[in-house]
Amino acid sequence: xAALRRTPPLAVVGTYLAILAYVAFALFPLYWLLKIAxxxxxxxxxxxxxxxxxxxxxxxxxxxxxxxxxxxxxxNSVIVSLGTAAATALIAAAxxxxxxxxxxxxxxxxxxxxxxTQMFPLLMIxxxxxxxxAALGLLNSLTSLIIVYTAFNIPFATFLMQSFFDGIxxxxxxxxxxxxxxxxxxxxxxxxxxxxPGLGATLGFVFTAAWSELFFALMLIRSDDTMTFPVGLLSxxxxxxxxxxxxxxxxxxxxxxxxxxFAFIQRYLVQGLTSGAVKG
Amino acid sequence: MTTLSGNDTASGIPRTRFGRAxxxxxxxxxxxxxxxxxxxxxxxxxxxGIGISYSVQSINLLRPFETGYVGLENFEALGEDARxxxxxxxxxxxxxxxxxxxxxxxxxxxxxxxxxxxGKRIVQALVxxxxxxxxxxxxxxxxxxxNPVIGPLPHWGxxxxxxxxxxxxxxxxxxAMWGPILANVWYGVPFFAITLLAALQSIPGELYxxxxxxxxxxxxxxxxxxxxxxxxxxxxxxxxRAIWIANxxxxxxxxxxxxxxxxxxxLSSYIFTTAFRRLDFGYASAIAVALLGVLLVYAVILLxxxxxxxxx
Numbered sequence: 001x002a003a004l005r006r007t008p009p010l011a012v013v014g015t016y017l018a019i020l021a022y023v024a025f026a027l028f029p030l031y032w033l034l035k036i037a038x039x040x041x042x043x044x045x046x047x048x049x050x051x052x053x054x055x056x057x058x059x060x061x062x063x064x065x066x067x068x069x070x071x072x073x074x075x076n077s078v079i080v081s082l083g084t085a086a087a088t089a090l091i092a093a094a095x096x097x098x099x100x101x102x103x104x105x106x107x108x109x110x111x112x113x114x115x116x117t118q119m120f121p122l123l124m125i126x127x128x129x130x131x132x133x134a135a136l137g138l139l140n141s142l143t144s145l146i147i148v149y150t151a152f153n154i155p156f157a158t159f160l161m162q163s164f165f166d167g168i169x170x171x172x173x174x175x176x177x178x179x180x181x182x183x184x185x186x187x188x189x190x191x192x193x194x195x196x197p198g199l200g201a202t203l204g205f206v207f208t209a210a211w212s213e214l215f216f217a218l219m220l221i222r223s224d225d226t227m228t229f230p231v232g233l234l235s236x237x238x239x240x241x242x243x244x245x246x247x248x249x250x251x252x253x254x255x256x257x258x259x260x261x262f263a264f265i266q267r268y269l270v271q272g273l274t275s276g277a278v279k280g
Numbered sequence: 281m282t283t284l285s286g287n288d289t290a291s292g293i294p295r296t297r298f299g300r301a302x303x304x305x306x307x308x309x310x311x312x313x314x315x316x317x318x319x320x321x322x323x324x325x326x327x328x329g330i331g332i333s334y335s336v337q338s339i340n341l342l343r344p345f346e347t348g349y350v351g352l353e354n355f356e357a358l359g360e361d362a363r364x365x366x367x368x369x370x371x372x373x374x375x376x377x378x379x380x381x382x383x384x385x386x387x388x389x390x391x392x393x394x395x396x397x398x399g400k401r402i403v404q405a406l407v408x409x410x411x412x413x414x415x416x417x418x419x420x421x422x423x424x425x426x427n428p429v430i431g432p433l434p435h436w437g438x439x440x441x442x443x444x445x446x447x448x449x450x451x452x453x454x455x456a457m458w459g460p461i462l463a464n465v466w467y468g469v470p471f472f473a474i475t476l477l478a479a480l481q482s483i484p485g486e487l488y489x490x491x492x493x494x495x496x497x498x499x500x501x502x503x504x505x506x507x508x509x510x511x512x513x514x515x516x517x518x519x520x521r522a523i524w525i526a527n528x529x530x531x532x533x534x535x536x537x538x539x540x541x542x543x544x545x546x547l548s549s550y551i552f553t554t555a556f557r558r559l560d561f562g563y564a565s566a567i568a569v570a571l572l573g574v575l576l577v578y579a580v581i582l583l584x585x586x587x588x589x590x591x592x
Contacts, residue, residue, distance in 0.1 A: 015392065015395075015397065016397070018388070018392055019392055019397070019403055022388075022389055022392070022403075022407050023403060023406050023407055025466070026406055026407045026408075026409055026410050026466075026469075026470075027406060027409070029418075029421045029422065029425060029466065030409070030413070030421070032421070032424070032425055032431070032432070033417075033421050033424075036424070036430055044430065045429070049428075049429075049430065049431065049432045049435055051432070091315045091316050091319065092316065094312040094313070094315065094316070095312060095313050095315075095316035095317075097312055098308075098309040098310075098312035098313045101309075102308065102309035104306065104309045104310070105306075107309075110313060110317065113317070113320065113325075114316075114320065116325075117320055117324045117325070119523070119575075119579070120328060120572055120575075121527045121548055121551070121568060121571055121572060121575070122527065123527070123529070123548050123551045123552055123555075123568060124328060124331045124332075124551075124565070124568040124569075124571075124572065125324060125327040125328055125330075125331050126551075126552065126555055126556075126564075127331060127334060127339075127555050127561035127564055127565055128326075128327035128328075128330035128331045128334065129323075129327050130555075130561075131330075131561070132327065132330075147319075147323060148323055150319060150323075151319045151320055151322075151323035151324055152323075152324075154316050154319060154320060155320070158316060208412055208414075211414055212414030212415050212416060212417075212530075214415065214416050214530050214533075214534070215529070215530070215533075215552055215556075218556060219555070219556055230414065230416040233416065233417075233420070234416065234534065237420065244424070244429075244430050247420070247424075248424070251417050251420060251421065254414055254416075254417050255413060255414075255417060258412045258413060258414055259409070259412065261412070262408075262409060262411075262412035263405075266405055266408065269408060269411075269474050
């Protein structure tokens with residue numbers, strides 16, 4: 001505060017202008033997406049590059065929701081993302097708990113193994129994964145996507161969960177176990193309630209990651225009825241590349257779940273991004 | 281008395297290396313870890329091994345009868361493949377351009393956010409929002425913004441004299457790479473801002489107070505306190521981020537598909553195109569192994585620099 005009060009007024013104005021510029025930079029592309037989605041089709045070419053549309057309509061959204069397959073794509077993506085988030089959170093919570101509460105031989109090896117899976121280019125395994133999934137007869141199934149995405153997200157989610165467990169004093173569960181609880185009871189009654197925010201943040205991070213994954217979904221899903229949102233949107237774009245309003249309306253729909261989860265995990269961004277270290 | 285000491289193991293305190301309680305104690309963490317480990321081994325490490333083995337085989341789904349071991353043939357083809365060398369150079373420019381711009385804009389944002397001002401909470405939420413937008417959507421949004429029919433950017437570019445006329449920079453091989461880089465900067469600034477903000481807040485406030493008492497200017501505070509403190513952390517973050525960006529092909533694949541005339545093809549998008557469009561898994565794996573080699577060399581340099589930085 002003191003520093004800001006002493007600075008000359010010109011510098012204060014400059015600071016606020018810079019902040020305003022950053023906010024405008026961050027919001028402008030999303031504003032444009034929404035603007036074109038709300039512009040009536042007959043006005044797209046005359047109003048296309050105007051800052052503000054002269055008329056608004058929800059027709060594009062209606063068309064996308066009821067005349068195309070986007071509702072199905074949306075449902076598939078929700079299933080995949082929620083399934084991935086739930087499976088990852090469960091498995092990563094167990095692994096993070098082991099890292100946080102136990103000292104055991106081979107711990108460094110397991111950590112190294114997790115780091116290795118984060119360092120090599122994921123596209124290296126896209127061909128082998130395709131072959132394996134095809135051999136198992138799981139092509140075009142959402143299950144295969146959930147399994148693959150879960151594995152991708154486990155290392156990051158484990159380190160995140162570990163950092164949340166590390167924040168809970170070990171004495172708490174030891175006291176509960178001293179009073180006659182088994183470890184499982186101590187976990188359920190003492191640790192679980194305290195780690196719920198951490199679990200929520202992990203769910204949010206993994207959901208966001210699974211929602212936007214593109215390459216493995218393209219590779220493993222070719223049939224129309226199991227397409228996830230990114231795959232569906234790209235095939236729509238290549239087929240109807242002049243339906244600007246509808247494409248952007250679909251884009252706005254893809255944005256909704258991400259924004260909801262972002263509002264939810266916003267408080268944990270620093271912890272998530274710093275414990276992930278290499279993850280975007 | 282001897283019977284009592286025998287009971288100790290049953291009370292949960294492991295006394296002997298080979299007692300049942302000790303065994304349970306040693307096995308327990310592995311029990312919790314096993315789902316994670318098994319999944320990582322079967323979904324990532326075994327496919328990784330298989331992927332490396334593909335690079336010395338001929339595996340093309342379009343020619344199923346020519347499958348088999350071919351030695352280093354794929355790599356020899358790689359050496360003569362002009363697209364591969366273009367992609368290697370493009371990977372460098374893509375990574376260098378993106379990281380540099382993301383870092384400086386992210387640093388500026390972190391410095392702004394490290395001081396209190398009115399409405400900071402809402403500003404913080406708004407400027408971090410791009411991080412949460414799905415990457416395929418970012419790619420589509422920016423290719424629309426760059427399209428002169430429905431996007432304002434070409435018109436603005438022409439108005440300020442950057443472009444001679446409002447055309448789509450994505451269709452010109454000379455300028456196409458700037459499109460994905462612009463989208464990547466928009467997406468990546470929050471990441472750098474968040475990491476640098478966390479680091480800035482770890483600098484003890486007393487240092488700045490002492491400097492102020494001694495009459496240091498804001499610029500002196502920045503170069504003499506902030507930069508030396510953040511230096512090592514900045515170097516590591518930038519280098520790790522560079523690896524991530526070199527592998528990050530979503531934006532390029534959706535915005536340009538590597539074109540026009542291969543001008544935006546980077547190694548990772550080339551891997552995907554080769555596997556997905558040409559279904560040539562052997563050749564795709566050879567490119568992937570080459571990319572892994574490049575990244576390994578880079579990582580060794582990174583570790584070397586890190587050792588130097590930690591020493592001082």
